[in-house]
Amino acid sequence: MRVGVLTGGGDCPGLNAVIRAVVRKGVSTYGYEFVGFRDGWRGPLENVTVPLGVDDVRGILPRGGTILKSSRTNPFKIEGGVERIKENLASNGVDALIAIGGEDTLGVATKLSDLGVNVVGVPKTIDNDLSGTDFTFGFDTAVNIAMEAIDRLHTTAESHHRVLVVEVMGRHAGWIALHAGLAGGANVVLIPEMPFDITKVCEYVEHRFQTNYSPILVVSEGAVPMEGGDMTVQSGELDAFGHVRLGGIGDRLAKEIEDRTGKEARAVVLGHVQRGGTPTAFDRWLATRFGLQAITAVHEKDYGTMVALRGTDIVRVPLIEGTGELKLVQPEQYAEAEVFFG
Amino acid sequence: MRVGVLTGGGDCPGLNAVIRAVVRKGVSTYGYEFVGFRDGWRGPLENVTVPLGVDDVRGILPRGGTILKSSRTNPFKIEGGVERIKENLASNGVDALIAIGGEDTLGVATKLSDLGVNVVGVPKTIDNDLSGTDFTFGFDTAVNIAMEAIDRLHTTAESHHRVLVVEVMGRHAGWIALHAGLAGGANVVLIPEMPFDITKVCEYVEHRFQTNYSPILVVSEGAVPMEGGDMTVQSGELDAFGHVRLGGIGDRLAKEIEDRTGKEARAVVLGHVQRGGTPTAFDRWLATRFGLQAITAVHEKDYGTMVALRGTDIVRVPLIEGTGELKLVQPEQYAEAEVFFG
Amino acid sequence: MRVGVLTGGGDCPGLNAVIRAVVRKGVSTYGYEFVGFRDGWRGPLENVTVPLGVDDVRGILPRGGTILKSSRTNPFKIEGGVERIKENLASNGVDALIAIGGEDTLGVATKLSDLGVNVVGVPKTIDNDLSGTDFTFGFDTAVNIAMEAIDRLHTTAESHHRVLVVEVMGRHAGWIALHAGLAGGANVVLIPEMPFDITKVCEYVEHRFQTNYSPILVVSEGAVPMEGGDMTVQSGELDAFGHVRLGGIGDRLAKEIEDRTGKEARAVVLGHVQRGGTPTAFDRWLATRFGLQAITAVHEKDYGTMVALRGTDIVRVPLIEGTGELKLVQPEQYAEAEVFFG
Amino acid sequence: MRVGVLTGGGDCPGLNAVIRAVVRKGVSTYGYEFVGFRDGWRGPLENVTVPLGVDDVRGILPRGGTILKSSRTNPFKIEGGVERIKENLASNGVDALIAIGGEDTLGVATKLSDLGVNVVGVPKTIDNDLSGTDFTFGFDTAVNIAMEAIDRLHTTAESHHRVLVVEVMGRHAGWIALHAGLAGGANVVLIPEMPFDITKVCEYVEHRFQTNYSPILVVSEGAVPMEGGDMTVQSGELDAFGHVRLGGIGDRLAKEIEDRTGKEARAVVLGHVQRGGTPTAFDRWLATRFGLQAITAVHEKDYGTMVALRGTDIVRVPLIEGTGELKLVQPEQYAEAEVFFG
Missing domain, CATH: 3.40.50.460 (Phosphofructokinase domain)
Known part of the structure; x- marks a missing residue:
């Protein structure tokens, strides 16, 4: 089993923690191999890969940014983009893909999933405005x-x-x-x-x-x-x-x-x-657990899902849930804090 | 309406944030007056009070420790302790008491509640081992x-x-x-x-x-x-x-x-x-929201309860829930992380 | 002996450490009394004073800003300003003044010193561009x-x-x-x-x-x-x-x-x-030692001087030295670092 | 010209900053090549080397510890130790050696210098007790x-x-x-x-x-x-x-x-x-300047010296100065601070 991993959108403290957890558990528990795709969706689109083994993820837990680098490339806006992604996944022997990103990246993941690509999503937004999860790392x-x-x-x-x-x-x-x-x-x-x-x-x-x-x-x-x-x-x-x-x-x-x-x-x-910079303990804990859950989802072939935090549990929800509506501050949430303002 | 506030047990970053939120909302939203009791249960036991108005809680949000100081005094282990507490609450004109503390402090609060004292609890333990809440501040x-x-x-x-x-x-x-x-x-x-x-x-x-x-x-x-x-x-x-x-x-x-x-x-x-020291953002946010909810519970005369975090919501549970069993790390929670150990 | 203290110009981490050291040593070693002047030169100009005893400086060492507050008031630009300052110093029984500030504040101090006011300066600039001292705190x-x-x-x-x-x-x-x-x-x-x-x-x-x-x-x-x-x-x-x-x-x-x-x-x-915010250890150490040296200068009636760092020693130099030329980055200092640039 | 570099004794924030500065300036300004010796004096003793080029020092400025690792090996306590060091330096084509360390490491450097090895020392002690320099990094x-x-x-x-x-x-x-x-x-x-x-x-x-x-x-x-x-x-x-x-x-x-x-x-x-951990700005600045001065000393063949801070200048002093007496807190330095104690 070979699993591809990519990170899309703006960088966010915790991305490396997700990547590390995915690889560490994937290798030691499931015996998987990994392919890193560079620069978000540009990686599978243009077939730009980097090695992604246990040694490559050593020491990255406390580091901000992403060792896979990132971009805002959208393959659906590029002629023949989806086909090229499918071909490159196949030519790299990739059976499943873990896509770590926000609304845009997971939106692409959702469409690819509908088109038959085996994909698991990990939600990422520093703004915390993705539905379906109590908090996002970063x-x-x-x-x-x-x-x-x-x-x-x-x-x-x-x-x-x-x-x-x-x-x-x-x-x-x-x-x-x-x-x-x-x-x-x-x-x-x-x-x-x-x-x-x-x-x-x-x-x-x-x-x-x-x-x-x-x-x-x-x-x-x-x-x-x-x-x-x-x-x-x-x-x-x-x-x-x-x-x-x-x-x-x-x-x-x-x-x-x-x-x-x-x-x-x-x-x-x-x-x-x-x-930028090193993630807090909460973000490292959340990102690590997201990574562990994502590779477990791959192992269970539970594709088309994304991982999410509910209370202290990591659960899985349909990818579409993370990319539907933005999670906005509700009037009553603002009102709760308002006693300190004005 | 006069409300007493005390902090018991070991100190914990966020105690001052709770006190501030209680007082700020109590004064501005409900028009309450406050009495601070010093050194946990020793305060109402020995009638040691401190002023507790809006000016007294100014600037304390980022400060560790507790402006009310703390102790491990248990009035149930002192001859006539409960009666003295009731008398001192009465002599200070205190209609309700907010007790901020851990297993021991809330255990006393539970018993006092059973004996007719109007008490609302705020759970506090740096070890995070209190049942009934996803996390405790500190x-x-x-x-x-x-x-x-x-x-x-x-x-x-x-x-x-x-x-x-x-x-x-x-x-x-x-x-x-x-x-x-x-x-x-x-x-x-x-x-x-x-x-x-x-x-x-x-x-x-x-x-x-x-x-x-x-x-x-x-x-x-x-x-x-x-x-x-x-x-x-x-x-x-x-x-x-x-x-x-x-x-x-x-x-x-x-x-x-x-x-x-x-x-x-x-x-x-x-x-x-x-x-010691200044609380993280998470702990200030949680402690502040606990304080806001506690004073709301007093306003609604929902005594015998303690506040708790569930997901991103602050709820109320019976005091007994926070003081029953300790919340321990479960084998499956340890196992989840074990891929990184050994 | 009564000593006045003021802080002028932009705030700078370490101001409170200077004030605390001045007062602590002044009271315990020399038995002096202190008068705090508010808002830099506006304090003695408009006779706005605050109490400044050992209790007032308790706990301020780690705090940024200045408990005496600050302004950019220049008494030499105000009709009769100098006379009013002299009168107010006299009416408060102030025998000597410690002025903590940058180029502008110390420039005023220098002129007042020439006019017979007993003044000792403490250099302050976050930009580190005052001559006469290796470093300034902040x-x-x-x-x-x-x-x-x-x-x-x-x-x-x-x-x-x-x-x-x-x-x-x-x-x-x-x-x-x-x-x-x-x-x-x-x-x-x-x-x-x-x-x-x-x-x-x-x-x-x-x-x-x-x-x-x-x-x-x-x-x-x-x-x-x-x-x-x-x-x-x-x-x-x-x-x-x-x-x-x-x-x-x-x-x-x-x-x-x-x-x-x-x-x-x-x-x-x-x-x-x-x-803003809490000073580093270096700045607390430097500011504290500046304060200790400033009050010693007052005790030795060594007026018209400012304190300065030379190597690891705190020395005194004529006030004029701190307010003459700006200390700029020299070409050879830039060149030393340039190997890393470009 | 080939230059060897080693770090000895306990680790100290700033070691990597020294190494980086030595290599960056050595390569770009003087066109030197470098050999890293592992584990302090054990490196040249047992001929354990690591590559040390510009790419090897990239990103290490903020990192604590030392990429060359360290030990407390003393070649003078090992039969034939000095000869082996000379042989290994020769076999690696090393013309000069930069030794970064404390009393023990620089003591060895001093003796080797007396025996004809071209060595420049960089003082390192977290305790700040080396003579000849105002401060040491860490x-x-x-x-x-x-x-x-x-x-x-x-x-x-x-x-x-x-x-x-x-x-x-x-x-x-x-x-x-x-x-x-x-x-x-x-x-x-x-x-x-x-x-x-x-x-x-x-x-x-x-x-x-x-x-x-x-x-x-x-x-x-x-x-x-x-x-x-x-x-x-x-x-x-x-x-x-x-x-x-x-x-x-x-x-x-x-x-x-x-x-x-x-x-x-x-x-x-x-x-x-x-x-452990990342150095402060002061330590990064000091360590970097020590490194720049050390490689300049090598370039000027000013061997048998160590670099030192005096005020804001980086100077060179004979190696023996750094390894003679310990720099202790003097009674008057303690007395200066004593107003705050007791």
Whole structure:
């Protein structure tokens, strides 16, 4: 039995832990051989492989990133892509494929599964917005990094009568902002699910200063003002990937608050720092268990599934469950934490 | 409405986060007043109180320990203890009590509840061995500290052909050892639930050296050799609390391995370092949500309950559930991880 | 004997350690009393004082920021400012003043000293650009935070074929960029002292990709392109303090590299995260020893001096030495590290 | 030109940074080739070599330990050892040798230099007790780890009315204890240079409890009671290396304090955790600059020297300077910090 492994999408602390667990158990318990495919779906598409044995996964548990590297290649957008993948899997003698990735990567996995490829998925998103699993690995690491940044900013905020805005990841879902804001003791948390009222934000900022404390705001990169809530400060041009390059929401918000309240305001945009580096214990534990469960699923020929966390159990759910709807912050979840905000 | 709050047993990162959440929501949402009792059950027993308002809980979220201090006082072991507690609660005008603690503290809470005291429990144990909740706060912090120590030791083990033994907390349950060992990539994990065979441990150590790697062993403080598995190295005398003072299992194991295999072996006993300091994001999030739920339970007069985590939900269960049986590592949970050991 | 203490300018990890050392030794060794002045020179100017005894400095050693708060108030720019300061010092019975701050704060101290005020200075700048001392406290903390960010980014750079630009503090001097870049293994370090050639930077980026590695660039916030080296991407408008608000050099550089090379590029702007939070051991040791030496200088009536580090000794130098020229990165110091760059 | 490199003695964060700097500059600036010798002096003695090119040192800057591994082999204690080393250096075409290590390793280097071997030394000791250099790399990392442990213990000490003893490294010199104790805000620091009076230590402990604070003591592993100051608690047997195996000074001190004062006391023995793991920025900077200077010394044929830090300069001193006397904590250095103790 030969099993292929690939990682797709943005990197995420814990990817290497999944790969290591898959290979370690696959080799020692089931006697499998492995083929690593490079750069996500580009690997099986262009037949770019790397050796993947026990020695190749030694020492990678604490390392961020992915030894298989990653890309956003989508074979369904490439003429004859699916056929080439099938051919390359066959020519490498690959009987089953473990695909580790987010919405896009697992979306491709789902379609390939429907087309007869033996595939097991491992959900991955640092934003924690995949349905079907309580948590995804990488999220805990990101939240801790953001929380530590907020911890550090508290001392500056206290010493300087200054507004501090922390922009964290989360294009569609506010999980990182909500958890890091709650854990870091932020005063305002703005998330994509709930468009914010800039007037109210500024009122709160002024109120906070009157009680002699400097406010810290946490904002998801995907947070947006309410319709009609006009922000004067506009973002810069978009890049090819749709990201605002000069002046994301964090920078704009800081400037808008400064303009409206006259209080000095500064933004910290954590960016890629949140997704690199060594995973936390929780993420290593979760990623390792995901890997163990994925190779067991292969062994049991339970294809078309993805692994998931439910409570403290690792279970399997149909691949489609992980790629259907995004898991968003619900109003009652935001409301639960709101006692600390505003 | 006046609500009393106390913390009992060993300290644990997250206690202050619970206290803060209770007070913040109690004051702002319900308009309650609070009384802090010092040193666990000694507070209401001897009527030692501290002020507990919004200003008193400011800035404590990231701080380890407990602003209410703690003790192991058990009022049921003191003549007239229960009556004095009831009197002191009455004299302070306390309508309900939130007791934050482990098996012992919640055991007292359960009995007091049966005797008519309005009490809500918040489970606390760094060892994660309380039934009725998926996780307890403080555990994630302890596991991360232990994992970071193991991460550091890997480089020494690799540079020196030396056996390293890490003793972690866990007198009855091996959760910290299992999680930290899995997350840190330990080669052997010994837990109280599964008495170990010293001969096999030493065989593994020698095997590992033959393949040119130095082994790292993680051992719970409560791990014991199998019956008949005689360790030559004996522990030192016990102290008044039943703790071995000179030569716990970590030190003994290192010496025994050195004696048997001739390989240099060293122990690191992490001890109190695991339970102090700032909580991780997970523990702050969990402790904060426990606090919010506890004060809501008081508001709903849902006494005799304790709060608990199930998946990502905070629920309430009867107090007795948290104080019945210990939650131990099950054989299949150990077996899941065993592919990385031995 | 009554001694006043104030902190001016931007906050910096270690300020509280200085204050604590001054007060602890002043009280226990010399029997002095202390007056804390709030918000830098605004304190003695407007007579805003806070109590400053042994109890007030308890537990502040590990805390970032300053319990005395800070501002950029300059009494020489205020009508009658100097007289008011002298009056307020007198009315508080203050015999000597310890001023903790950077170029601006110590510049005021120097002038006041010339006008007969008994003042001792403690140099403070996170940028490490004050003459007369080997290092200033806060710098080591900032470098470690920047280095940890670079460590994290390495894994992302390796997994993604992506250029990462890290903007660190340093408006006039490149010390943080140089030390963090050296310690973090950056591939390019751009500092204010040496205007950069954007064409060469891009050539290096492309060269690096050809050898299959993704480059990490560290850039001081004050770095500028060479004259004639035209960057197409312009910065946004300046704020009242002369800071570029939308699009600092980090963001601009990332975009310019992307435009010129076609490689995806991202910037991380660490900002205030570098100056908050708990100080490193080095900074606590240095700040504490600065404080001890400052109060000894007061005891010896050695006014008009500031404390400084020379090797492992704490010495005193005339105040003017700390406020004369900025200490810049010298060409040979940059050249020493250059073997790792480009 | 071919240059040999070896690392001897205990591992220390920064060893890999030295190796990397030596190789990177040696190859790119001077066009040298390198031979790595394994396991300290055992490498050239038994002709155990490893490849050491630019690719071999890639990514090792942040990693603790040493890719060349280490041992305590002393060729002067082995019949014909020196001749074999000379032969093996010759057979490998090695023109010069860079020896990275402490007193023992550099002692061998000094003698070999006298016997005509072209050798340059790089001083290494985590204890910081080598003469001739302001600091050695690894020390700053160890002090930070110890300080973080003390930070964590403060919260437990405050919550529990409990004495906490932290045993840190330092067999002959108290540098780690002094710096970590000062940076961590310890209440008592006991070092090898100044035998302690157990009666006074216990008096202080009781005094501290009367003022309602729990004491934290930091003790070097090599600290000893004063002559005549009889400790009842005896240490356990010694191991082959002269280390006390069960019951070092930390454990003994905790028990003795508990016996004498009746207060609960606990010891934390940090052990190997202090010497493993990633180096701090200071240690990476220092180790890197040591490496750069060492290869420059080779290029200039300045043999029989070792590199050293003086202020912020890297200089060269005769090898004998680093291996003469130990650098101990001087009474005035201890006295400077003593205002915080007792």
